[in-house]
Amino acid sequence: MxxxxxxxxxxxxxxxxxxxxxxTFYAGFLALIIAALRIMYGGGTLRRMLxxxxxxxxxxxxxxxxxxxxxxxxxxxxFFGGVIGLLGxxxxxxxxxxxxxxxxxxx
Numbered sequence: 012m013x014x015x016x017x018x019x020x021x022x023x024x025x026x027x028x029x030x031x032x033x034x035t036f037y038a039g040f041l042a043l044i045i046a047a048l049r050i051m052y053g054g055g056t057l058r059r060m061l062x063x064x065x066x067x068x069x070x071x072x073x074x075x076x077x078x079x080x081x082x083x084x085x086x087x088x089x090f091f092g093g094v095i096g097l098l099g100x101x102x103x104x105x106x107x108x109x110x111x112x113x114x115x116x117x118x
Contacts, residue, residue, distance in 0.1 A: 034085050035075045038092030043068030045096025063100055070103060071095045 029036070046067035050060040074095060075088035095103050 034088040035072060038075045038088035039068040039072040041089050042071035042092040042096035045093055046099060049097060049099065066100050067096045070100065
Protein backbone atom coordinates (compact mmCIF):
# COMPACT_ATOMS: atom_id res chain seq x y z
CA MET A 12 0.00 0.00 0.00
CA UNK A 13 1.36 3.40 -0.97
CA UNK A 14 1.73 5.99 1.73
CA UNK A 15 0.75 9.58 1.21
CA UNK A 16 3.89 11.65 0.64
CA UNK A 17 4.75 14.06 3.42
CA UNK A 18 4.55 17.51 1.86
CA UNK A 19 4.50 20.26 4.48
CA UNK A 20 3.58 22.93 1.92
CA UNK A 21 0.45 20.99 0.94
CA UNK A 22 -0.66 20.65 4.56
CA UNK A 23 0.09 24.33 5.18
CA UNK A 24 -1.97 25.30 2.13
CA UNK A 25 -4.85 23.07 3.25
CA UNK A 26 -4.77 24.46 6.78
CA UNK A 27 -4.77 28.06 5.48
CA UNK A 28 -7.63 27.34 3.09
CA UNK A 29 -9.68 25.63 5.80
CA UNK A 30 -9.06 28.50 8.22
CA UNK A 31 -10.27 30.99 5.62
CA UNK A 32 -13.43 29.00 4.83
CA UNK A 33 -14.18 27.66 8.30
CA UNK A 34 -17.39 29.70 8.92
CA THR A 35 -18.88 28.24 5.74
CA PHE A 36 -18.16 24.64 6.68
CA TYR A 37 -19.25 25.25 10.26
CA ALA A 38 -22.57 26.68 9.03
CA GLY A 39 -23.26 23.63 6.87
CA PHE A 40 -22.31 21.18 9.61
CA LEU A 41 -24.36 23.06 12.19
CA ALA A 42 -27.43 23.08 9.94
CA LEU A 43 -27.05 19.35 9.30
CA ILE A 44 -26.77 18.49 13.00
CA ILE A 45 -29.60 20.80 14.13
CA ALA A 46 -31.93 19.52 11.40
CA ALA A 47 -31.20 15.89 12.29
CA LEU A 48 -31.80 16.54 15.99
CA ARG A 49 -34.98 18.51 15.27
CA ILE A 50 -36.40 15.66 13.20
CA MET A 51 -35.46 13.05 15.81
CA TYR A 52 -36.99 15.18 18.57
CA GLY A 53 -40.19 15.63 16.59
CA GLY A 54 -40.54 11.90 16.02
CA GLY A 55 -39.70 11.97 12.32
CA THR A 56 -38.65 8.93 10.38
CA LEU A 57 -35.07 7.92 9.60
CA ARG A 58 -35.79 8.44 5.91
CA ARG A 59 -36.86 12.04 6.52
CA MET A 60 -33.78 12.69 8.63
CA LEU A 61 -31.46 11.21 5.98
CA UNK A 62 -33.00 13.43 3.31
CA UNK A 63 -33.71 16.71 5.09
CA UNK A 64 -30.55 17.03 7.23
CA UNK A 65 -28.12 17.00 4.25
CA UNK A 66 -30.49 19.31 2.37
CA UNK A 67 -30.34 21.79 5.23
CA UNK A 68 -26.55 21.47 5.33
CA UNK A 69 -26.11 22.14 1.63
CA UNK A 70 -28.67 24.94 1.79
CA UNK A 71 -26.62 26.55 4.57
CA UNK A 72 -23.45 26.18 2.49
CA UNK A 73 -25.14 27.90 -0.44
CA UNK A 74 -26.63 30.62 1.74
CA UNK A 75 -23.31 31.36 3.43
CA UNK A 76 -21.81 32.23 0.06
CA UNK A 77 -24.64 34.68 -0.61
CA UNK A 78 -24.27 36.59 2.64
CA UNK A 79 -21.75 38.99 1.12
CA UNK A 80 -24.29 39.89 -1.57
CA UNK A 81 -26.70 40.98 1.15
CA UNK A 82 -24.03 42.98 2.99
CA UNK A 83 -23.70 40.50 5.87
CA UNK A 84 -20.29 39.40 7.14
CA UNK A 85 -19.39 35.77 6.41
CA UNK A 86 -18.53 35.32 10.08
CA UNK A 87 -22.31 35.30 10.67
CA UNK A 88 -22.68 32.16 8.52
CA UNK A 89 -22.93 29.76 11.49
CA PHE A 90 -25.88 31.75 12.84
CA PHE A 91 -27.70 31.41 9.54
CA GLY A 92 -26.75 27.73 9.38
CA GLY A 93 -28.34 27.19 12.77
CA VAL A 94 -31.49 29.03 11.72
CA ILE A 95 -31.73 27.00 8.51
CA GLY A 96 -31.36 23.77 10.48
CA LEU A 97 -34.02 24.87 12.95
CA LEU A 98 -36.54 26.00 10.32
CA GLY A 99 -35.95 23.10 7.96
CA UNK A 100 -36.12 23.11 4.18
CA UNK A 101 -39.79 24.10 3.91
CA UNK A 102 -39.54 26.85 6.53
CA UNK A 103 -36.41 28.27 4.92
CA UNK A 104 -38.05 28.20 1.48
CA UNK A 105 -41.11 30.05 2.79
CA UNK A 106 -38.97 32.67 4.57
CA UNK A 107 -36.78 33.20 1.50
CA UNK A 108 -39.82 33.51 -0.77
CA UNK A 109 -41.36 36.10 1.56
CA UNK A 110 -38.06 38.05 1.79
CA UNK A 111 -37.38 38.14 -1.95
CA UNK A 112 -41.00 38.94 -2.83
CA UNK A 113 -40.84 41.92 -0.50
CA UNK A 114 -37.51 43.01 -2.02
CA UNK A 115 -38.90 42.72 -5.56
CA UNK A 116 -41.94 44.86 -4.72
CA UNK A 117 -39.88 47.75 -3.33
CA UNK A 118 -39.26 50.61 -5.80
